[in-house]
Amino acid sequence: MMTTMTELREELDLAHIDYDLIEHRRTETAGDEARAIGATLDEVAKTIVLVSGERFVRAVLPASERLDLHKVQEVLEDKHARLATEGELVSAYPMYELGAVPPFGVPAGDLVLVDRRLAERDSVVAEAGSHNESVRLRTRDLLRLAAAKIEDLVAV
Secondary structure (H helix, E strand, O other): OOOOHHHHHHHHHHOOOOEEEEEOOOOOOHHHHHHHHOOOHHHEEEEEEEEEOOEEEEEEEEOOOOEOHHHHHHHHOOOOOEEOOHHHHHHHOOOOOOOOOOOOOOOOOOEEEEEHHHHOOOEEEEEEEEOOEEEEEEHHHHHHHHOOEEEOOEOO
């Protein structure tokens, strides 16, 4: 069952968050998404799902950067934390298109880590559960909605 943007909108509206829904051509990468909407790579957030123990972790970083798995493992205090497999993503997030998990939203209970570079921005653009819709919102609202922790997640 796919979650529609309507459900994500309801979550944003219930939290009294201002946002802009951006419809665009189908994109497969955060970089392609940035080009499709005329945004910079620094303002587009990509969400990478990891597995730590029995829980899923959403690492959110600028599209211009690469995730440093070792840094995430240190933050999580779990040297076995790893990227989720496609099968795990399909099973855990059937409501979203594969590769389009937003940094907030169902299922509840995921730990959300936001890279400090992204947290310094006034606003960000994130996937909205599909490859042809994105949502722009204030970064502080994203942090609050996702109950995110700000960390250094980027490879140097």
